Amino acid sequence: MSTAVAIRGWEIAKGFTVGKVTTRVLEALSVEVLSGELTLLSGPSGCGKSTLLAILSGLERPDGGTVEALGEPVWKLDRKALQRFRLRHVGFVFQGFNLFPALDAVEQVELPLGYLGLGPGETRRRAEAALDEVGLAHRRYMRPAELSGGEKQRVAIARALAKRPQLLFADEPTSALDSVSGQTVIDILHRAARAHGTMVLCASHDPRLIAHADRVLRMEDGRVLADEHHPHPPSKPDAAP
Amino acid sequence: MVALARKTLVYEWRRYLPATLAVAFSGMLLLVQLALVFGIFDSAAVYINASRAQIWAGYPGTQSIDLGRSIPRDAEMRLLLDPAVAQVEPFQWVNGDWRGIRALGSVSVFISGINPAADGMAFARAIPPALRVRLDEPGAIIVDRADLPKLGIAVGQSGILNGQRVYLIGTTRGLRALGGVNIVTSLATARQLNVGGDPRPAYYLARLRHPDQAQAVAARLDPHGVHRRYAVWTAAELAGRTVYYWLFQTGAGLGVVFMSFVVFLVGTVITSQTLMGAVAGSISEYATLNALGASHRALGRVVMEQAGWVGVAGLAGGGLLSSLVLALAASQDVPVSISVPGIVACALLVLAITLLSGLLAVRTLRDADPARLLR
Ligand SMILES: Nc1ncnc2c1ncn2[C@@H]1O[C@H](COP(=O)(O)OP(=O)(O)OP(=O)(O)O)[C@@H](O)[C@H]1O
Ligand SMILES: [Mg+2]
Numbered sequence: 001m002s003t004a005v006a007i008r009g010w011e012i013a014k015g016f017t018v019g020k021v022t023t024r025v026l027e028a029l030s031v032e033v034l035s036g037e038l039t040l041l042s043g044p045s046g047c048g049k050s051t052l053l054a055i056l057s058g059l060e061r062p063d064g065g066t067v068e069a070l071g072e073p074v075w076k077l078d079r080k081a082l083q084r085f086r087l088r089h090v091g092f093v094f095q096g097f098n099l100f101p102a103l104d105a106v107e108q109v110e111l112p113l114g115y116l117g118l119g120p121g122e123t124r125r126r127a128e129a130a131l132d133e134v135g136l137a138h139r140r141y142m143r144p145a146e147l148s149g150g151e152k153q154r155v156a157i158a159r160a161l162a163k164r165p166q167l168l169f170a171d172e173p174t175s176a177l178d179s180v181s182g183q184t185v186i187d188i189l190h191r192a193a194r195a196h197g198t199m200v201l202c203a204s205h206d207p208r209l210i211a212h213a214d215r216v217l218r219m220e221d222g223r224v225l226a227d228e229h230h231p232h233p234p235s236k237p238d239a240a241p
Numbered sequence: 242m243v244a245l246a247r248k249t250l251v252y253e254w255r256r257y258l259p260a261t262l263a264v265a266f267s268g269m270l271l272l273v274q275l276a277l278v279f280g281i282f283d284s285a286a287v288y289i290n291a292s293r294a295q296i297w298a299g300y301p302g303t304q305s306i307d308l309g310r311s312i313p314r315d316a317e318m319r320l321l322l323d324p325a326v327a328q329v330e331p332f333q334w335v336n337g338d339w340r341g342i343r344a345l346g347s348v349s350v351f352i353s354g355i356n357p358a359a360d361g362m363a364f365a366r367a368i369p370p371a372l373r374v375r376l377d378e379p380g381a382i383i384v385d386r387a388d389l390p391k392l393g394i395a396v397g398q399s400g401i402l403n404g405q406r407v408y409l410i411g412t413t414r415g416l417r418a419l420g421g422v423n424i425v426t427s428l429a430t431a432r433q434l435n436v437g438g439d440p441r442p443a444y445y446l447a448r449l450r451h452p453d454q455a456q457a458v459a460a461r462l463d464p465h466g467v468h469r470r471y472a473v474w475t476a477a478e479l480a481g482r483t484v485y486y487w488l489f490q491t492g493a494g495l496g497v498v499f500m501s502f503v504v505f506l507v508g509t510v511i512t513s514q515t516l517m518g519a520v521a522g523s524i525s526e527y528a529t530l531n532a533l534g535a536s537h538r539a540l541g542r543v544v545m546e547q548a549g550w551v552g553v554a555g556l557a558g559g560g561l562l563s564s565l566v567l568a569l570a571a572s573q574d575v576p577v578s579i580s581v582p583g584i585v586a587c588a589l590l591v592l593a594i595t596l597l598s599g600l601l602a603v604r605t606l607r608d609a610d611p612a613r614l615l616r
Contacts, residue, residue: 050615059532060612080536087534094614098529100245102252107243112533114242143252163533171615203615 006035006167006199007056012065014051025051026222028065033201034215035166038186038193041203042210043219049203050171052219056201057090057169058082070166087115091160091198093189095172097152099144099159105131106140109159116163130162131155134188150181157188161196168192170202174209186212246546249523256522257551260515260598264555267508267594269562271501271587272579276567278488278497279583280576285419285487286480288332288353293365294446295455296320296462297479301472305486306479307351307418309334309443312471320447320473325458327450330356331442332363333431337424340401341393348391350422352402354431354442362446364425367415376427380407383425385416387574392422403434417576419487501590508594509601512551516602520544524609532611541603548599552592559591 014026025048033039033056041049054060056067058074067074070089077085099108109127118126131140134154144152153173160168170189174182186202186209193200193214202209210216211230218226250257283290288306289297298320300310320329333354338347355363357376364373368383375381382402384392389412394400399408402424416423432440449458455475463473474482488494520527527540570577 054612054615057532059615083531083534083536086532090532090534092529092532092611092614094525094529095616096525096614098525098614100249100523100526102249103243103245107248111243111245112530112535115530115533115535115539120242160533 003034003036005032006070007031007033007201008066008068009052009056010066012052012055012067013063014048014055014060015063024222026055026062029223030065031056031217031224033199035199036193036197037214038190038200038202038212039215039217040209040213041201041217041219042207043205043225045205047219048222049205049219053169053171053201053203057092057167058086087163089166091163091165091168093153093157093160093168093170093173095175097144097149097156097176099152099155101144104141104143105136105147105155105158108144108155109162112159113162126162126164127158130158133161133192134158135184148181150177150184153177153181153185154188157185157192161192164196166198168198168200170200170204172204172206173202174204174206179208182206182208183212190214246543247550249519250547250550253519256519257515257547260512260551261554261558263508263511263515264552264591264595265558265562267504267512268556268559268587268591269566270504271590272559272563272584273566273570273577274497274500274504275583275587276563276577276579277570277575278493279484279578279580280570282419282484282487282493283578284417284576286483287367287416287418287423288363289476289480289483291365291367291415292363292446292476293448294362295449295452295476296326296447296459296473297476298445298447298462298471298473299443299479301469303472303479303482305483305490306444307334307483308486311439311441311443312445314441316471317445319464320445320462323458323462325449325451325454326447328360328362328448330362330446331428332444332446333428333435334443335403335431335435335438337403337434339392339422339424348422350402350424351418352431352434353423353425354428354435355425357427362448364416368413368425372411372413375410376425376430378408378410379433380405380430381410381426382407382430383411383413383416384409385414385423386412387414387417388422403436405434407434505590505594508591509597512548512555512594513598513601516544516548516551516598517605519547520602520605521608524605525614527606527609528611528614531609532614537606537609540606540609544603544606545599548595548602551598552595555595556588556591 009031012026012029015022015024055062106127109130110123113123131137134157136154174185189200190212192198216228217224298316300312303309317329320326335352337350337352339350340347359370359374394409396409399406459473459475567577
């Protein structure tokens with residue numbers, strides 16, 4: 001298990017202007033996220049978890065500060081280079097599963113691999129392996145309409161994992177799911193971090209996930225209040241605080 | 242590569258149906274209006290198209306066959322002297338005034354005086370030889386059967402044409418004129434009816450030994466120069482002049498252009514709205530792909546491919562619709578005429594509709610911002 005720093009953020013600042021009112025969401029926030037573990041961004045609604053995730057993952061430009069991901073100064077890259085960086089190194093899982101209704105599970109997973117320029121054989125092999133990893137090998141020819149919410153989210157995770165990204169971002173991946181499905185999903189993310197040495201950064205206001213994380217960053221009002229390590233996550237997943 | 246565009250189109254075909262129908266109906270409207278307009282205006286050139294001559298000699302600068310004026314008789318000799326020419330005959334053009342027995346008032350008609358020999362060229366495609374030779378009787382006339390009600394006459398009955406009694410010996414199809422009634426007589430009868438007019442014919446028709454030489458022979462036989470007293474055209478050239486003269490003289494040509502523009506506009510609005518709706522409906526999926534590294538350009542290709550398939554399906558549907566409508570029109574004696582350039586022009590316009598709609602829908606992809614997926 002590698003514990004190298006995957007992402008470093010210094011002095012990150014971000015505000016949103018709506019009409020004439022500017023709200024400062026993040027103020028001089030500095031953070032380091034490590035490879036090979038699941039880091040949970042936790043905190044009340046509106047504290048800036050998603051905003052921080054978007055800035056660290058290269059989706060939303062900060063007003064100030066620096067982000068260094070895998071040694072690359074993310075916000076100094078031009079649009080094309082940033083897209084290329086995301087293509088090669090970054091995976092995403094969102095609250096909405098965002099699966100194309102017309103594609104079956106394997107095709108959902110294969111789709112982004114096509115943009116990596118992999119051959120059809122390698123694409124299929126990786127897609128099947130990723131579906132196997134999330135426990136959905138038997139559902140691979142089903143379309144979203146035939147899958148449960150939890151299964152859809154697992155397909156979305158397989159889609160992100162099949163790229164073999166070093167960085168995996170998940171925003172509220174369990175919020176649309178019942179507790180059992182949510183548990184399965186967070187376990188898969190946790191295992192992926194351990195198995196592939198991936199940095200997994202997950203934002204959620206769901207306190208039940210805290211027990212599954214290697215590390216919890218507690219946020220409030222745009223700042224990190226506490227940085228807790230759980231070197232040995234409890235084996236009983238239901239043990240929520 | 243997963244065929245996202247095609248699979249989505251097949252799976253969500255209901256969503257794309259309005260666009261496909263809009264394209265199909267646009268194509269059908271474009272083609273049918275063109276076929277109708279050319280069908281109507283082709284009848285202005287019926288004298289040429291229904292005849293078996295490859296060469297026409299007439300008054301220089303004649304814009305339309307019905308505007309012909311008399312030309313000198315030595316044109317006939319000049320045509321006959323050319324070794325490529327097999328047969329020459331005059332064509333007399335007389336304006337007429339008809340009074341039927343059922344006193345419908347007077348009807349203005351066009352009298353075509355033709356060679357009544359069995360192998361005569363004028364109207365050879367419309368009048369069978371057996372009927373044609375009977376024009377030899379003095380005062381015998383032939384009309385299109387669709388014009389009978391206008392003339393108020395039946396076969397065997399007589400009427401008054403330019404003050405003289407004439408007899409309807411038979412009817413045929415394919416003689417209808419634009420803006421009047423065509424009455425076909427022999428050259429001799431036409432001369433009788435041409436009271437006080439120039440007795441010389443308006444045209445000479447010539448048949449060639451090798452029809453495919455028409456262009457070269459016409460160029461050779463034309464006297465050239467500003468002071469020539471007659472000019473020589475190929476049949477296609479004179480027919481084209483006539484149709485275009487009528488198209489623009491009546492403003493129908495401008496009408497076609499205007500109507501095509503309206504169809505183009507409506508087709509593009511409906512098609513692009515449907516495609517934009519489809520893109521908007523999948524915007525978070527597209528945004529997710531973008532987050533995972535697919536460029537907007539690559540996503541745009543997916544949308545353009547969808548537009549392309551909609552265009553292909555719409556073109557096929559439009560072709561089918563058009564053939565049904567045109568077949569119906571033809572069966573009801575509605576004049577329709579389609580040409581390969583016309584079909585190609587309509588197909589190109591339809592493809593332009595889908596291309597433009599696709600490009601408009603691609604703009605919707607700008608909303609595929611993955612930052613919006615994080616909430
Ligand atoms: N695009 C935006 N325009 C204006 N304000 C925004 C925008 N995005 C976020 N905000 C504001 O920034 C603040 C932080 O939002 P953020 O989505 O990061 O919160 P969060 O911690 O993820 O909350 P939740 O747990 O509810 O998802 C909120 O007050 C929100 O209203
Ligand atoms: Mg959030």
